[in-house]
Amino acid sequence: MRIRESIDVGAPAAAVWDVITDPVQLLYVLHNSTLWEPVDEPGGGIGARYRTRMRVGSAEVGGLVEIVEWDPGRDLAWTSVTGVDQRGRWRLRERVPGRTHVELRFAGGVAGAGLGGWLAEQVAARFIGDNTRRSVVLLKQYVELTERRRAAEARRARAS
Amino acid sequence: MPDDADSSAAPAGPDDLAPRPLTAFERLVAQLGRVFAGRIPEADLDERDPDYIRDLLPTLWLISSLWFRGEVRGLEHIPAEGPVLLVGNHSGGNLTPDTGVFTVAFSSYFGVERRFHQLAHNLVLSAPGLGFLRRMGTVAASHENARRALEGGAAVLVYPGGDYEVHRPSWETDRIDFDRRTGFLRLALSLGVPLVPVVSVGGQETSVFLSRGEGLSRALGLDRFLRLKVLPVSISIPWVINVGDVLPRVPLPAKITIEVLEPLDLEAQFGPDPDLDVVYDHVVGLMQATLDRLQAERRLPLLG
Numbered sequence: 001m002r003i004r005e006s007i008d009v010g011a012p013a014a015a016v017w018d019v020i021t022d023p024v025q026l027l028y029v030l031h032n033s034t035l036w037e038p039v040d041e042p043g044g045g046i047g048a049r050y051r052t053r054m055r056v057g058s059a060e061v062g063g064l065v066e067i068v069e070w071d072p073g074r075d076l077a078w079t080s081v082t083g084v085d086q087r088g089r090w091r092l093r094e095r096v097p098g099r100t101h102v103e104l105r106f107a108g109g110v111a112g113a114g115l116g117g118w119l120a121e122q123v124a125a126r127f128i129g130d131n132t133r134r135s136v137v138l139l140k141q142y143v144e145l146t147e148r149r150r151a152a153e154a155r156r157a158r159a160s
Numbered sequence: 161m162p163d164d165a166d167s168s169a170a171p172a173g174p175d176d177l178a179p180r181p182l183t184a185f186e187r188l189v190a191q192l193g194r195v196f197a198g199r200i201p202e203a204d205l206d207e208r209d210p211d212y213i214r215d216l217l218p219t220l221w222l223i224s225s226l227w228f229r230g231e232v233r234g235l236e237h238i239p240a241e242g243p244v245l246l247v248g249n250h251s252g253g254n255l256t257p258d259t260g261v262f263t264v265a266f267s268s269y270f271g272v273e274r275r276f277h278q279l280a281h282n283l284v285l286s287a288p289g290l291g292f293l294r295r296m297g298t299v300a301a302s303h304e305n306a307r308r309a310l311e312g313g314a315a316v317l318v319y320p321g322g323d324y325e326v327h328r329p330s331w332e333t334d335r336i337d338f339d340r341r342t343g344f345l346r347l348a349l350s351l352g353v354p355l356v357p358v359v360s361v362g363g364q365e366t367s368v369f370l371s372r373g374e375g376l377s378r379a380l381g382l383d384r385f386l387r388l389k390v391l392p393v394s395i396s397i398p399w400v401i402n403v404g405d406v407l408p409r410v411p412l413p414a415k416i417t418i419e420v421l422e423p424l425d426l427e428a429q430f431g432p433d434p435d436l437d438v439v440y441d442h443v444v445g446l447m448q449a450t451l452d453r454l455q456a457e458r459r460l461p462l463l464g
Binding site: 060116117120121124 | 215216218219221222224225226228229230231232235261264265268269271
């Protein structure tokens with residue numbers, strides 16, 4: 001399955017990057033994700049590993065993933081080491097200052113054999129597609145709210 | 161039909177002190193019991209096949225997600241590794257949909273590589289066409305099998321209520337009834353493994369269960385020769401009146417919700433040699449309170 005969802009966020013790419021590279025904040029925006037936990041030191045970078053889980057239908061699926069691309073403010077990609085076979089990518093492009101085009105891509109497969117495996121993959125794609133769609137919307141809302149708060153704090157600081 | 165770990169004893173004779181000759185029907189049932197007993201496979205924990213489970217899991221996930229709209233909460237309460245005794249309430253007749261929903265969730269969450277065994281009634285394992293259950297990790301319910309699996313570091317799922325609970329009438333859906341069986345407690349205490357209660361709701365709505373048929377079972381001698389204390393009577397599709405619940409049937413698409421509670425360390429909580437009745441009441445009380453809450457969340461039968 002290949003899933004791709006995008007959205008324009010009214011914030012600089014750096015602000016979006018801060019959220020998607022922070023395991024705590026990331027769980028706020030990844031819809032139906034129940035775990036995104038660094039295995040070793042938090043901090044990211046190529047080679048960093050995370051334990052992940054996402055609710056898909058009646059099960060929580062996931063496994064260990066490893067960061068394979070880490071281009072701050074632009075690209076973050078991972079691939080599975082154990083568990084569900086998957087590749088994912090956050091792609092950020094700040095086309096005009098203060099406005100970022102965000103794309104979340106997911107590619108993966110279901111391990112099962114035969115017709116059941118094929119059917120399961122089609123159904124799982126609907127669930128994961130819905131999770132992905134909601135995640136980019138949540139990301140936009142979260143980042144823009146955070147940016148508005150920062151701006152308001154800055155205004156208050158200047159006024160006082 | 162997963163069963164209690166201590167209910168595998170050979171069929172006890174009736175408590176009549178002066179044995180009477182068997183009737184022709186009883187001889188037939190006894191013969192049937194011997195045939196089934198011969199078919200019961202030797203418990204081989206190595207029969208569990210992770211690759212087979214991985215292949216089958218998507219199909220089971222489809223049924224669990226779309227037909228039963230399964231929801232399993234609290235899997236994080238299960239210790240991430242090591243032996244653990246999972247104790248569930250049992251619903252849904254011989255189809256035991258709650259076992260399927262839980263197995264899919266467990267194997268997806270921890271991975272098929274984690275050893276996970278379910279204890280089942282002998283008849284389930286000896287029935288034609290159900291041999292695949294052994295590759296899924298299902299073994300005959302006995303203390304010995306459970307002990308071996310736990311000593312090997314596996315997670316073991318037992319249903320102390322067994323066939324008694326799984327065929328309770330529909331109007332007792334919201335009751336946990338293990339028939340005062342305490343074998344699972346002795347097992348957890350003797351091996352010092354954590355006991356994790358698993359409470360499910362919805363399975364008993366997959367048919368209309370009318371009666372356990374305990375009297376019928378006794379009258380036919382099934383309790384003595386087949387270890388069947390019940391001969392359930394239900395209304396189900398397509399049989400309408402379904403006696404015995406052994407023929408294939410279509411379960412109603414009831415939403416099944418399962419909640420895993422926090423692990424219990426029985427020895428730390430009750431001491432090394434506790435009164436099992438007290439421990440039983442505690443564990444069942446916790447599970448009953450959870451079932452009451454899950455039942456209260458349901459607004460409509462089937463839909464959940």
